[in-house]
Amino acid sequence: MGLFSKFNDSLSKTKKGFVEKLFDTFTGKEIDDDLYEELEETLIQGDVGVETALDLVERLREREKSDKLKYAEQLKDVLVEEIAAIMGDEVSSLNLSDEGLNIILMVGVNGVGKTTSIGKLANKLKKEGHKVILGAGDTFRAAAAEQLKVWGQRVGCDVISHQEGADPAAVVFDAIAAAKSRNCDVLIVDTAGRLQNKANLMNELSKMRKVIDREAPGCLKEVLLVLDATTGQNAISQAKTFGEASGVTGVILTKLDGTAKGGVVIGIRSEFDLPVKLIGTGEQIDDMEYFDAKEFGRALFADEDEVQNEVAEAIADLKEEIEEAVAEFKEDVAETVESVKETTATLVESFQEEWAELKEDAKATAETCKEMAQDFVADVQDETVEWKAEAEEFIADVQEEVQEFFDQDAPQAEDLEDYVESTEEKPKKKGFFGGLFGGRK
Ligand SMILES: Nc1nc2c(ncn2[C@@H]2O[C@H](COP(=O)(O)OP(=O)(O)O)[C@@H](O)[C@H]2O)c(=O)[nH]1
Numbered sequence: 001m002g003l004f005s006k007f008n009d010s011l012s013k014t015k016k017g018f019v020e021k022l023f024d025t026f027t028g029k030e031i032d033d034d035l036y037e038e039l040e041e042t043l044i045q046g047d048v049g050v051e052t053a054l055d056l057v058e059r060l061r062e063r064e065k066s067d068k069l070k071y072a073e074q075l076k077d078v079l080v081e082e083i084a085a086i087m088g089d090e091v092s093s094l095n096l097s098d099e100g101l102n103i104i105l106m107v108g109v110n111g112v113g114k115t116t117s118i119g120k121l122a123n124k125l126k127k128e129g130h131k132v133i134l135g136a137g138d139t140f141r142a143a144a145a146e147q148l149k150v151w152g153q154r155v156g157c158d159v160i161s162h163q164e165g166a167d168p169a170a171v172v173f174d175a176i177a178a179a180k181s182r183n184c185d186v187l188i189v190d191t192a193g194r195l196q197n198k199a200n201l202m203n204e205l206s207k208m209r210k211v212i213d214r215e216a217p218g219c220l221k222e223v224l225l226v227l228d229a230t231t232g233q234n235a236i237s238q239a240k241t242f243g244e245a246s247g248v249t250g251v252i253l254t255k256l257d258g259t260a261k262g263g264v265v266i267g268i269r270s271e272f273d274l275p276v277k278l279i280g281t282g283e284q285i286d287d288m289e290y291f292d293a294k295e296f297g298r299a300l301f302a303d304e305d306e307v308q309n310e311v312a313e314a315i316a317d318l319k320e321e322i323e324e325a326v327a328e329f330k331e332d333v334a335e336t337v338e339s340v341k342e343t344t345a346t347l348v349e350s351f352q353e354e355w356a357e358l359k360e361d362a363k364a365t366a367e368t369c370k371e372m373a374q375d376f377v378a379d380v381q382d383e384t385v386e387w388k389a390e391a392e393e394f395i396a397d398v399q400e401e402v403q404e405f406f407d408q409d410a411p412q413a414e415d416l417e418d419y420v421e422s423t424e425e426k427p428k429k430k431g432f433f434g435g436l437f438g439g440r441k
């Protein structure tokens, strides 16, 4: 939900109770002293503060003259303009440093919403990326520390606390040490709400400040005065009392949702040199907004048509955002599908390549085997031819010797005697036939 809608929602009671009444003042009237008186009364009842009411009426009188206005309705537009000028166009933020520890002190009277605001602020800052730790400086009642611990658990940050009645400055001391050792960049310190006068506030603050200056010099970035919008005029007088106490750096205005006294913002902005930094718009954890003066003023005076338009625009924006997100998602899916497809194609291609290579390899291997087999067969054939030739030669030799044997005359008796003799003297190796018939020719 946009800021305008949030402000508009939490201002609904103020719009009904104050703005409608204010606008009614002008309807069908002449511009005269009665009108100005009635206007002044309505403004004061609307808790813009007496000074601011008087100042606004004075400005309207001047504009009536300078702009030569005749009808009350014209004056109404001028009032909205003048209030917008008081509101300014400041968009508030907290003065936090990117480096080192940032300490925020929460001050204000009992029941205005300090502890609740600490919880909501811790949640906001955590979401913005800060590491937050809380110090339970309200040691007046045990329940105060317990309440802060519940918020700490809800938000998910540590809470440093002491016993009931302990010195708040000692809590600050321990909280700073814990913040440093746990690497936190924001420490928010709760304080007791029994500070009914300026002297007490100064005392309490200066004690805490001393500890901070000693233990974490330069780290105290904000002293936020919490004001309850439902108390109207009272909130303005508290701002007067406490706001002037040195060191308060800004205001948190709580409970805007439950009151018709939202006009108090105008008074605070007009009468004090204190920026409204945050607005409490309910009791839930997300019910806190940075103050945007222009949007706030717009929401305060927006009529039903403007609100409808604004809401319609917000819905249209949201729709557009959703459509964009869906389109982006679709694109992402398409990209993923495409890349899976590509990967699959590459895989198939490389598999096919490898398969072809394998086939090629197998063919080459088969070829080599065939060649080896042919070589082997050829070798065997060559050797067979050689063997055959040798065998034929051998056979021929044998035949020749046999022939020779048959060609000679039959051996005589003396031949046999000679042979026997020769073998007895010196046996000669002359082969089978040679041995038997050697020396006969
Ligand atoms: N409707 C509404 N209630 C709030 C808001 N902030 C605080 N509260 C209520 O005001 C009461 C007092 O608040 P608490 O934080 O205890 O005040 P503390 O005494 O200043 O610490 C609690 O019931 C809160 O829920 C707000 O912005 N809107």
Ligand SMILES: [Mg+2]
Pocket (backbone or CB within 6 Å): 114, 115, 116, 138, 144
């Ligand atoms: Mg409290």
